[in-house]
Amino acid sequence: MRIGKKGVTEELKSEIARHLKDHGLVKVKILDKTLDREEVARKVAGEVGGELIEVRGRTFILKSVDKD
Structure with a gap:
C-alpha cells in the first residue's frame, strides 16, 4: 500500500483496515517526502x-x- 500526495484518505484507511483483517499484516510506503x-x-x-x-x-x- 502507498500513501501519496493526497495523504491519508478515508479510502486508504478503509483499504488498510480491510487488508489487516484479511492478512494480519500490512506494509505501507510513504511516497510524499513532506509527510512526517x-x-x-x-x-x-x-x-x-x-x-x-x-x-x-x-x-x-x-x-x-x-x-x-
Whole structure:
C-alpha cells in the first residue's frame, strides 16, 4: 500500500483496515517526502485499529490487534 500526495484518505484507511483483517499484516510506503513518517504511521495505526510494528525509512508495518 502507498500513501501519496493526497495523504491519508478515508479510502486508504478503509483499504488498510480491510487488508489487516484479511492478512494480519500490512506494509505501507510513504511516497510524499513532506509527510512526517513517524506521525503518519502512528496516526494510521490508531485510526485503523492496528499495532505499529516498525518504521524503517519511508515504510512502516502494521499488525492487526487481536480482540479477545
